[in-house]
Amino acid sequence: MEGKNCFRTRWEQRPIYSGGNIATIALPRTPADPSGTAPLSPTDYEECLVTICGDTVNVLRTETGKTLCSFTVPLDDVILCLDTVSVLSPAAPPGEPATRKTVAKRREKDAPNDPAEPAAPGADSHVPVGSYVAVGTRQLQIFLLRVDLLAPPALPESPAKADEQAEEGEVPATPQAQQERRYEMQQVVSWTAAQQAISTLHFSPSGLYLVVGSTDGGVKVWNAFHHHLTHNFNSPFTSVVHTLFLDAQEAYLIVGSFEGHVAVFDFVEKVLLCHTRSHVQAVEAVALSEDGSCMFTIARDRRLSILSFDAKAQRLEERRAIVVKEHVSSAVFERTHTLHVGSMDGIVASYGVSETEAAQLQHRLPKPPAADLMDNVEESFVRSLIVRGKPKGVFDSAHSFFVDAGRSDAGLYAADAGFNIARIEPEANTKAHRVVSTIVSFFDQVLDVKTFADSFPYKYMVVNNSKDVRLYDHTGCCLSSRVLQGHTDTVLTCAVSPDAAMVATAGKDQVVRFWDTQSWSCVAKGVRGHTAEITSISFNMKPSDTYFLLFSVGADENLRLWDAAQARQAAAPEQELTHRDGIASAHSGPVYALAVAPNDQYVATGGKDKSVNVWSVTGKKLYREASLKGHRRGISALTFSSADRVLASASNDGTVRLWSLVSRTCVKTLQVNKTALLQVSFFNHGTQIVTGDAEGVLRVWAVNTSESVWSAELHEEKIWVLSVLERDDETVFLSGSAAGVLIASEDYTAEEARRVREVRDDTILKEQELANAMRKSEFARAFLLALRLNHPRHLRQVLVQWCSKDAAACEAQLKDELLRSLDGEQLQRLLQFTREWMTNSRHCHVANLVTFCFLSCFHYKEVLALPYVRGLIEPLLSYAMRHTQRQYNLLHMTYYMDYVTRSLTPEALSVLPPYDCFKRARETIGEEEGADAVVKKVQ
Template identity: 50%
Template sequence: MEGKNCFRTRWTQEPIFSGGALASLALPVSDPAASSALSTSAAPEECLVMACGDTVNVVRATSGEVLCRYTLPVEDVILHIDAVTVPKASDDGGKDATSGDEGEARAKRDASAAEKSATTKKAPKKKAGAGKTVKPIEEDEENAGQAEKKVAVPSVAASSSDAAASQGDRELAAPAGSYVAVGTRSLQVYVLRVDARVESPASPSPSPSAEKGVAADAASEKGNAAGAEGDDADVVGAATASGTLVQYSIELQRNWTAAQHAISVVHFSQSGTYLVSGATDGSVRVWNVFHHHLTHNLVCAHSSLVQSVCLDPSEAYLAVGSFEGHVTVFDFVAKRIVAAGRPHVQAVESMIFNDALTHVYSIARDRRLALNKMMFSENRKSTELKEVRAIAVKEHVSSAAFESAGLLHVGAMDGVVSTYRVSEDEAVQLVRRLPKPPSADAEDGAEEAFVRSLLVAGVPKGTNMRRLRDSVVQDAPHAPDTSSLYVGDAGFSIQHLCPSSAECSQYEVTRTVVGFLDQLLDVKLFPEASPLHRAVVTNSKDVRLYASDGCVSSKTLRGHSDVVLCCAVSSNGAWIATGAKDKEVRVWSTESCETVVRGVGGHTAEVTSLSFNGRQTDTYLLLFSVSSDENVRMWDIGVPLAERVSAKQPRSRVEEIQHRSGVNAAHTGPIYTVAVAPNDQYVATGGKDKSVNVWNITGKKMYREASLKGHRRGISSLAFSPVDRVLASASNDGSVRLWSLVSLTCLKSMQVDRTSVLQVGFFNNGTQIVTSNAEGVLRVWAIASSESVWAAEAHTEKIWALAVEERPSSGETIFYSGAADGVLIATEDYTAEEVARVKEDRHQMILQEQALSNALRKGEFSEAFMLALRLSHPRHLRQVLVRWCAKDARQCENTLRGELLPALDAEQMTRLLQYTREWITNSRHCTVATLVLYVLISSRHFEAVAQVPSMASLIEPLLAYTRKHSQRQHDLLRRTYYIDYVIRGLAPNVLTSLPPFVHHGEGRREEPPLAKRMRVE
């Protein structure tokens, strides 16, 4: 069907990760009542939380799908993030999750600390209690540089019952849900809430441009809600395997200024009650976010940047690590330093307390693992942090994470990831290691391999809280044999590491979430039967293979020593050819992701384009390559590949071959593109010399057939028609030309502007072509009419990569476009779906119009009113009201007031008011409009009317025209008085003997007193 012009974005792969910390959440997907809180009936799945510039992204860990995102309301840079999932409290007869021995111990510990604090400060005598010093967040924003003003909170006596202690914990506990904390460079801390709402398949799914988020938590204030209206909060729907639709949303709970310098660290407690923020000036503050209070204002012994913090699960001690190697331990209840020292000379990456809370383990970038003892456990007056043991690790530490007190994960600057078993008295044992990637050996590849962050997979913060609170604590959340990690590197990718099935002492990469694509240079698609979906070439030495939509890469091709510029996929999907700036042509196996054939000596400059022949067999497989050296090469790779498959040679062996045929100086400048005809008869090349050269293939030899000239600038892309002997060429002069391979002449030239056209491709049985240009515009052309039938500004930069996928099984047509802006967009053709929808809508409209006519004929005005409103027929709706009023105005008014208008939703009410606005502009229809306005105002409260969407834009013309018609009617009424005067004045004179002062027909007038007296006399 020619003239397709209905296209839409199917999915988008955008930058989602720009380095920095990683966090995880547990979001339920099966229980509608669970909402965003983790309950026993819900089926949670792990989702990653990451930052990209000023945007927070929540990504499904398994598929890489972006569930929701939030962009900061002001231009800023996110420095650190953390997340926590707060489960719902158990409904077991009033017992909260925090109860038992630990709740009692916490109450006693708080009471003891309060007594000590009152004694040391010589404060007035007060009852001993577990009250904590709190400070409103708003007060701290106004007095950030002043001393903390303490407000006493009613305390709980040390001898209070367990029920009272549990009640106090419930009041301070965070509300159930999933939360994300963000620290920024502009001194701000943002707290966001992530919601997952399960909907039935029958309910309509809102579009990404629909309402932004679910209603905020009751604790959030109106001011914060108003401030978040302009924020860029996205809502994404995802369908589960059962068919239910899950709507994910993220919204701002509150934000505030947390320090006088940039926020370098944010850290949620395991319970989610407290949020610790550290700044670049060394200040540490603890907030009760959900009750809007500053609970701790801690001062470290140093003024160095806060690099890391650690709060033990029982919330007894807080450890702070600095950029200069200091470690400071605070009593979290008494809010004082209990131990401090400098066991390192570089940034402290991670810390953890042992189970007995007597030692602090720390590891820093100086490659030292320090086991420090807090000496106050032996001497209460001592604040020394004594180093009892120091161990040097092999890796150059760039990131580290303690999974437990006995298990340490270390990421190195060269991409190595190691897991160690740590003990206080035994030697450190290496459990597992991820070997150094090959790209780390190169000088410019070591930077991308740099490990920026580590996150233990499968244990989102807060999900194991109930076990901790119920004192059922395991030695380690994961056994060393089953630990898996998420590793974020400097190349903005997140790798999921699992123990290798072949070698238990090594990690293997199961999947990679590609957070940033840089510039996309080429995209090639695999056949529909292949397990892989596409190969993506970015501005790097690696080629990533994707098995599905989204940003999860299943395989990576590594081997080139310079940036890869192009690739090609064989028709069976078994082989991939790549060309790079290192002048090499490589052929890879999609099964092993290893190089099987390497072409040497073919080119002396960068390889710019590749293409396989169309009719491929096991032994007949040709590869054509062009380069900036002006040469065209043909590689016969069918024979070596067939020998490799039949002989089953070792995978480590790489076959080196020479080109079978070629043409030197095929163009008078760099060659940019090459294409092969579907019947393998012709090969076309184009380059900077503005000409298209057509080559004939005979017996694996190349002969010049013709040189097609007509473009005014260089040729950027070529494509053969799949059904006709036609060649399409795209040029930097902004035109697309169609050439006949029979007459070797130009058939048509299509051009809209002078913007360079970079890619071209046929689809829809060769009746249409799609092009991309240097301004990020995708354009679809109808060949028969030589007109552009659809265009969209899909990207903001040059579109270097374009691939067309036509699926015969489903009849789908999808464009994959990649640009220099680092975005890959899949655009689908939904013309058939749109045609079916239009037909169905037209059919339903005809039925409803017939029902409207029947209702009017039968006098069923209520039903006719609703049908006309649903059909969006203002003329029919006005006629219904006119006929109804003519028949029984009182019934019309009462029915509208009592039944119809109160039942309208916001959208229908807005539509009715829009029609009323149009009616009231015409004096002939103003009576109907005033009737609707009168009934509306009398049937609804003015506050409900004010909440109607777009009411502000509707009320002004309604008021203006109402005044105008009212004035017109009053003027008309006054003019009718003149008619009465004229009618009286036109009455004929009557002959009478009465004096002139007597009105005819009204009797005699009373005589004046003087006349009456004279008559009597």
């Protein structure tokens, strides 16, 4: 590859949730039969989460947290709320009461009497099978989206097709790739839904209607798939609509306001039945009993109100009220008599409620630690709470593959203000909830990342501007099932021992915590070593049972050495340790960078004082070795080469300096611009360096030539962390930025060089085959080879020679065999070549031949069905008309020549006699009389 490296993004983790409500949706595991003869069974679906992040809606796999598909609204807008519905069967749900007559009654009431909805046929009540998402935006828009499973990529139909894909740089599909399910979210329709800001929206159980609540108390109901208005309710209050509820029979619509009002509308008659104000704060959830006589409401005032409802008498009265213990911030009724409550301090509780008895606590999530409760109360705020395994719209026939409708211990998904979505399940034989896993949907700022070996149960851990350090189970996903808690302030750095037996974390609380990777408990903590925040820590590279060290630096200018072997042998949990050795005032300013040599002989530190200090490690003591000066600004990162006695330092002055540990001098300086460099690391046996700067650019340098061989602007903010993973002949860069984005970039230079070499060899062979076919006059085979090689000049030469030998056979074979045998991509390529030939007057006759054969071979409907035909046919017609006009002009010029040569007499052309006259006069007069006599004789 001529000294250049090739890198590509293996995976990336971007923010996927920025607040608001969340929902679940059922997605197919296998593509549906287009004919509908083989409908999918309930086991062919999986439950996924749907979240909002700014102007984007994301669908996540619950088992891994992987983003399956996304959709960004086309306007410069912000999504405020969402709801989902999964329609798995086109028929009416089984198990409905036989007395239900709402469908027929609605058809009588909607179209004839409501001017807002025109008369519609019965097709308007049809809901297409599929999974749908509806979102409301700040600009009063409603977007209806459909999530579909894409068909897996098929294997090439023939070896020739596989060769063609390889030549174009495509990776042929493999059986493993075919098994990977890919989803796509597409817009079905969008419309303006309200005159005031949209506060909430709600799908009806059948999925046909979309109920939209606004901030002025208005409620509009739309036919979701024909986007026409069916209901327009005026609430008796003017406060924000906060909660919407529509019963399973779609007979009653219940509206809860932000100020505690509850109103009931007859969904069929489109009239207000009754209303009351049973709360003084926002109503979070509403449930209606099966017989419709009792209503339950829960609000942020902690009151669970039990109301008596009589539709005929239009009466809604409160029977009694129960005050729950939690400060309610979100709530959901799993069934009429099961209530789940999320609180402002992060507590999640489940209650059994009834019409006559007191509320019974079923399960409760334990309180967070006291320190977290004091500092992270805002982040613990539960924003949204939904029941796991029960997506809306899934009919009874499909309930069995999620959660049994009769169970009372269903799991929950809780989204908090810290942008984390926790999966909560009840513990067996206890009244406690436990957090099984957490989807960390927003990293905030990625401050440090460390990876584990492939055999480890966790892939990597991330420090992201929080007091907790999370470990992630899957590469490229945001699902975390382990969290390290104990720090009282933000964690800034972490380290993993070379044998992965211990993990260390440190941060603003000035404490170093040691974690055992078997039990994941804090076995010891280092105290009284620093008086300011700890900025960087690192284990020694060759640990043993007795020689196991940890080095730390901080903003207090100190360098500390900790005996990690004592932490491993600690008798009591969280045993306090003090540093074994240290250097006070190692720099004249805060120390930000720390690196340990591969042989444990040296430790390098760098900070704001622009100098790099090298310390020798003897036993368990530190001694000053050298102070390296040359940078014009502070040092941000340090790294040792694994192959040479070389130290690399990155600085805010935009340079990377390579220091020889033998001569203590700078041997090389690498710089492209003056952008501050924040990270640096050696890789590829010390022959290359990768850097990350303050503009989000990742750059690879060749040490020998001091040149940049690859660069990419992967991030939009500062790159705070850069980790290089080298194993099994692969190199992966793990980079994190201040925007909360984590990206893994892999080196595929060897793979690309091998592919280019194979393509070059294969091209040479095919070119030889093309030359042989031309010599043998096998023009049909030569035509296909030239088209497959993507050589327009060779293809044109084939057609020219073929026409010169037998034009009729060429035209007939093109129309009858060759053009029909081309696939869509080859046909598009041929037409593109034809367009280029048509622009040149020397080659237009070849283009005319191909165009004539193409239009003769395909019906005009087939031509119009081609997606690229407009961009190809228009230039062909334009240039064809130009060439035709040129030929007509040439023909007219030939007519003028005929006129000149045949119609005019010689006397009209010249005043002199023709040449024959001079010749005869010269013969009769003689040469001696001269030319004047000849002229007079002629006259």
